[in-house]
Amino acid sequence: MAGVRATARMVARDDGRGGTALPVLESDGPLALRRTRGSGAEPRVMLVGAMSGPLGGDHFTVTADIQQGARLHVGSAAATIALPGQTKGEARYEVRLNVADGGELRWLPEQLISAGGSDLYVSTRIDLGATARLVLREEQVLGRVGEEPGRLTSRLVLRVAGRTVLDQELACGPGAPGGWDGPAVLAGHRAVGQLLVVRPEFAEEPVSAQVLGEGAAVMPLAGPAALVTAVAPDARLLRRVLDAALVTLAP
Template identity: 80%
Template sequence: MDGVTTAGVRATARIEAREDGRGGTSLPVLEGQGPLALRRVRGSGPEARVMLVGAMSGPLGGDHFTVEARVGPGARLRVGSAAATIALPGQAKGEARYDVRLNVADEGELHWLPEQLISAGGSELSVAARIDLGTDARLVFREEQVLGRVGEEPGRLTSRLTVRRDGRVLLDQELACGPGAPCGWDGPAVLAGHRALGQLVVVRPEFEHEQPAARPLGEHAALTPLAGPAVLVTALASDALALRRLLDAALSDLT
């Protein structure tokens, strides 16, 4: 663990995936600290699979967690999590932070498919995901957030997602929800009272030649082409299960 201080826990998890020369993917770096435990699980074909296993509650107020993954040329990596992440209020003052840093080289492929992030009442969490892709990199990135547990008002949640390809920005967006967020976050133009929100980013080199067209995906979901070989699916739902169904259907259609 990076350390435990009066300001909270500092912890980092690192994954590095490389093509092993035999048609598979090796994991020369698989390091988890404190609450960020990593486990390799059985994969299929050339793909390596890693599960993020929460070893303790959190993030709590004042904590700072970081997850980093690097996928080399020709490597294929799939990352999931064993359970939802729950942001909780803690004894330490201040906002908690959860940073995700992903880098996929040319000809590499990453499927980032964690379980939901739940913003519990009284918590304050800032989530930032930064993704850097090579020219022919492939990506499936899913992000799901649930505002509050059953019968509970949400905590304060700020989420930013930035995706770059060859240094060029494909997507850079931020959303703040809960107490202290800008007025209107729960209004008809933003969440409209829904408590589960998610997005799916799919980057495939073949989209350069034939990109899916913009279209609605039901009443509260839509597919939007990005300025590159990429599409963004955004969705709102009443709960986590309905949200997952929407995103799973969209992913099945795209792949």
């Protein structure tokens, strides 16, 4: 039995009146996009899981195209849970984000939970114009309460004005390269997250590398970007650390 294939696609454009229009808001299968009440010129879209998943063998794709001068805030209604399925093999969840010059995207979904027995590969690829703005949060929880995690591999790639600024991959759980749970990586923690912030002013005044409390650090990237990485015992504490970093980097 083949897994489920589903795609969600959104396009935001400047409406010429100081706001943002959403001419494309398409989704199918277990992915559903819903427009909600926004703030000022920034509309909000929620990604709603209409079914369980991703399960083994599934392939989900989400794309967002933010055109010149447009703004968009994207969240999710609940955590995404990677589960084992009847179909053997890896599930894939691909996110493709494009933000043109002068555009702004805030990508703030809820956590991704790797349930025991699951096998998921998550790929997030971002292409930004030179003057685009981005706030992106990733949070991954390894296993539900009292449960060993599944296999989870996550890759994050950022390009600004055609130049690769970040390309990193982390694999956790059964079958991952040795050391993923050791002191140099997760150190026994079961929640790991990243906050990626891109602002044109960072090119002139880069963010300083610093430690943010216990288990978190901020690192300037080449160009107008900064990356916060954090580990925590659970999702609640991880969110607290990333929220505090967000207030500092993108008030």
